[in-house]
Amino acid sequence: KNIYISNERLLKLVNDLLNISRIESGRMEMKFEETAVEEIVASVIEELKNVAKEKGVYLKFEKLEKPLQKILIDKDAIRQVVMNIVDNGIHYTSQGGITVKLNPALDGTKLKISIKDTGEGMTEEEIPRLFESFSRGGAGTRFWTEGIGLGLYVAKKFIDMHKGKIWAESKGKGKGSAFYIELPVSQRR
Numbered sequence: 001k002n003i004y005i006s007n008e009r010l011l012k013l014v015n016d017l018l019n020i021s022r023i024e025s026g027r028m029e030m031k032f033e034e035t036a037v038e039e040i041v042a043s044v045i046e047e048l049k050n051v052a053k054e055k056g057v058y059l060k061f062e063k064l065e066k067p068l069q070k071i072l073i074d075k076d077a078i079r080q081v082v083m084n085i086v087d088n089g090i091h092y093t094s095q096g097g098i099t100v101k102l103n104p105a106l107d108g109t110k111l112k113i114s115i116k117d118t119g120e121g122m123t124e125e126e127i128p129r130l131f132e133s134f135s136r137g138g139a140g141t142r143f144w145t146e147g148i149g150l151g152l153y154v155a156k157k158f159i160d161m162h163k164g165k166i167w168a169e170s171k172g173k174g175k176g177s178a179f180y181i182e183l184p185v186s187q188r189r
Helices: 002-025 037-055 075-091 138-143 151-161
Strands: 033-035 058-062 071-073 097-104 110-117 165-169 177-184
Touching: 002 151, 033 037, 033 075, 037 058, 037 075, 037 097, 037 110, 071 075, 071 177, 075 097, 075 110, 075 151, 075 177, 151 165
Parallel strands: 058 097
Antiparallel strands: 033 071, 097 110, 110 177, 165 177
16 A cells, blocks of 8 residues: 555656756647536545545545536646646645535636645645745745645646636634635636
């Protein structure tokens, strides 16, 4: 089990470094296709539910009553973004858990994914640096020593390539965090 975990960690690091290299050299290409974001989120929740359970925290996806329209995205890139943020939420939460929601804009032009945790939270000073390369908040260095601070940087680059927005909010240390991903709902790229 330890070898498997170490292998997965190393694989994630190598993939992050390769993605950064491709992004910064302008060689990263998105493969946009009509995709149901609910399916991406559900697959991430399914993949990480046992990790959350082992840690003793909940992981839930609050689904909408009606399915949303498919939107034009690179499903692998968006999956990696959601996976990274949910995985971080699990690592930085010791009590409570993580909740993921989808919120379509009333005018139908945007889709917002919110990922909220009851974890360590962040200071106002930490938030602006979260999406920089090799940047980690204070909780990151204390609670999860394996991370090197590339995941949110890659996430921001992927969201930028979708002409979307990503940001974080927190009411302070010990008060949890909320990450938001906003994607345009357009028919063309």
